[in-house]
Amino acid sequence: MVIVFGTKPAILACAAVTGPLEKRSVFKSYFDTIMDDERFQENTNEKGQMVLVQEACQVLMKKADVKNLDIDYFLSGDLVNQMTPTSFAARELAVSFIGLFAACATAVSSLIIAGLLTELGASNFAIAGASSHHNATERQFRYPVDYGAQKPATAQWTVTAAGFALVGKYHEGMPYMAAATVGKVIDYGQDNPFHMGAAMAPAAYSTITTHLKKRNQKISDYDVIFTGDLGKIGLKLLKAMFAEDGIKSEELNILRDGGEEYFGEDTRFQAGASGAGCSASVFYSYVDLQMRTGRYKKVLLVATGALLSPLSYQQGETIPCIAHAVELTV
Amino acid sequence: MIYSFIFAFIVGGLICVIGQLLMDVGKLTPAHTLSLLVVAGSILGGLGLYEYLIDFAGAGATVPITSFGNSLTGGAIAEAEKHGWIGVLTGMFEVTSSGISAAIVFGFIGALLFKPKGTID
Amino acid sequence: MNEQRYQTIEQQISPKPPIGMNMLKAFLVGGIICAIGQAISYFYIIFFDFTEQTAGNPTVATIIFIAMLLTGFGLYRKLGQFAGAGSAVPVSGFGNAVISASIEHRTEGFVLGVGSSMFKLAGSVILFGVVSAFFVALIKLILVTIGVVSW
Known part of the structure; x- marks a missing residue:
């Protein structure tokens, strides 16, 4: 489903806050705050993530010079059971809140909804974004963090990061949403939770091709098409799928991935970064700044999410995935 | 004495290689792999073969998780010999209590002392 | 595709x-x-x-x-x-x-x-260890009882 925004909802400001390990990220100079305690001085991971979300929202409101009373909607989600970190952060924020779950695609699904609310005239300022916390996610989806299991080269590292965007009415010189595609759930039968890139790549492919087709565009119409957290192998797979369609390799270089680049070539992170905070902290810091400085004029942000739970995996289900895309122009 | 170290090293290492093959080639999770090895140790114990391995390799056979299955079976069989049917149930933990009790006690102490850390280095 | x-x-x-x-x-x-x-x-x-x-x-x-x-x-x-x-x-x-x-x-x-x-994580090891020990010992007991093998 492709949405075309008539009123051009703008991204007024962006903020990204991360945990201490993320100072190894190649994007670190774009992050607003890098905290130096992985639990953010709290006694549980989940409370730490709540502080992470609050801090990112505070930074965002400060940058845009707005108060929480000015915010009409807070749209966000995370990966923890029932999304308590985000909901608890919303309790402190005290604004109208809709919790959203699209796994790591929440960074863009929230942005699309914020754009629609703005388009409707229902919102002047909406905060959209997502967050993830490494330790909280590990224990939720995999093993206790100190368990000595060998991760394969296809595994990805969930980042501790939050990224948020302030969405408002069209504003001269600000990046705005031209169109968006709400993805379909795609399942190509992948079932390895240590190989999420392979599960998510078909969803990204499906959403990107739908968007381009409905908008009558080519890949080369964009300065960059940024996927969220496919990782090193997932991005290769996505490019391989486009290569099968006869897309030339120089055009494939327009495709970039946040998770693939996040930690550079550090092999200790295996196939790269992942998590709802991965796409959010890359999109709402690095990509946003590149648009504001005019390096990119037209960008397609595609956040991908693996819609599994530990339960569904243990019950032998495959991993359905989703990708949401938003077309930004400046 | 030096040979006992070498035999322990080789036999223990080989049991781990079997585990690695189960994980890499058999695509099993660590939990499946360890469960399978315990069952294998238990069957070898029942056949009376694991004893030979312990005599030959010492810690090379008692340290891998297979020995857990072997000693559970050993305990059950020893009690069954003395008390018949009832012994199968009652004898099981007679020999192996140390691994489980140590894990429980040190797990508790570990929870008191440490916090989980998500660092990479 | x-x-x-x-x-x-x-x-x-x-x-x-x-x-x-x-x-x-x-x-x-x-x-x-x-x-x-x-x-x-x-x-x-x-x-x-x-x-x-x-x-x-x-x-x-x-x-x-x-x-x-x-x-x-x-x-x-x-x-x-x-x-x-x-x-x-x-x-x-x-x-x-x-x-x-x-x-x-x-x-x-x-x-x-x-x-x-x-x-x-470790519970499955105990489960399968105990259950397999039970059945192995039981089989051995049966075999001994019918006189196929001795202790």
Whole structure:
């Protein structure tokens, strides 16, 4: 489903806050705050993530010079059971809140909804974004963090990061949403939770091709098409799928991935970064700044999410995935 | 004495290689792999073969998780010999209590002392 | 692109586990842990009144104690990433499974967290160990009773 925004909802400001390990990220100079305690001085991971979300929202409101009373909607989600970190952060924020779950695609699904609310005239300022916390996610989806299991080269590292965007009415010189595609759930039968890139790549492919087709565009119409957290192998797979369609390799270089680049070539992170905070902290810091400085004029942000739970995996289900895309122009 | 170290090293290492093959080639999770090895140790114990391995390799056979299955079976069989049917149930933990009790006690102490850390280095 | 074609591409592009290297690392680390175990059991035989047969119990307990320290300081995870089965198969890996789960679930308290989640990972080892021991001993008892084998 492709949405075309008539009123051009703008991204007024962006903020990204991360945990201490993320100072190894190649994007670190774009992050607003890098905290130096992985639990953010709290006694549980989940409370730490709540502080992470609050801090990112505070930074965002400060940058845009707005108060929480000015915010009409807070749209966000995370990966923890029932999304308590985000909901608890919303309790402190005290604004109208809709919790959203699209796994790591929440960074863009929230942005699309914020754009629609703005388009409707229902919102002047909406905060959209997502967050993830490494330790909280590990224990939720995999093993206790100190368990000595060998991760394969296809595994990805969930980042501790939050990224948020302030969405408002069209504003001269600000990046705005031209169109968006709400993805379909795609399942190509992948079932390895240590190989999420392979599960998510078909969803990204499906959403990107739908968007381009409905908008009558080519890949080369964009300065960059940024996927969220496919990782090193997932991005290769996505490019391989486009290569099968006869897309030339120089055009494939327009495709970039946040998770693939996040930690550079550090092999200790295996196939790269992942998590709802991965796409959010890359999109709402690095990509946003590149648009504001005019390096990119037209960008397609595609956040991908693996819609599994530990339960569904243990019950032998495959991993359905989703990708949401938003077309930004400046 | 030096040979006992070498035999322990080789036999223990080989049991781990079997585990690695189960994980890499058999695509099993660590939990499946360890469960399978315990069952294998238990069957070898029942056949009376694991004893030979312990005599030959010492810690090379008692340290891998297979020995857990072997000693559970050993305990059950020893009690069954003395008390018949009832012994199968009652004898099981007679020999192996140390691994489980140590894990429980040190797990508790570990929870008191440490916090989980998500660092990479 | 259909699902089958994608799976073919996925198989080609995804890196395979370096099985030879993983086996070598598992062999070395697993072997070293067992050799350390051998040294610990000699320690108990020489300095305490344990015999070759009974030294196994304190040896296992000592190895699990060492595993607790390594787990708590975050080193067992790194060892596990390097060694794979080499550090998972020795009883220290069983200890690591119990202890890491205990540390992780400390935030839910000692009763609801540590108490109920301690055997989250290692529980299956105990289950299958006990159940297979039960059936093996039962079969042996039956065979002895009908006179096929002797104790």
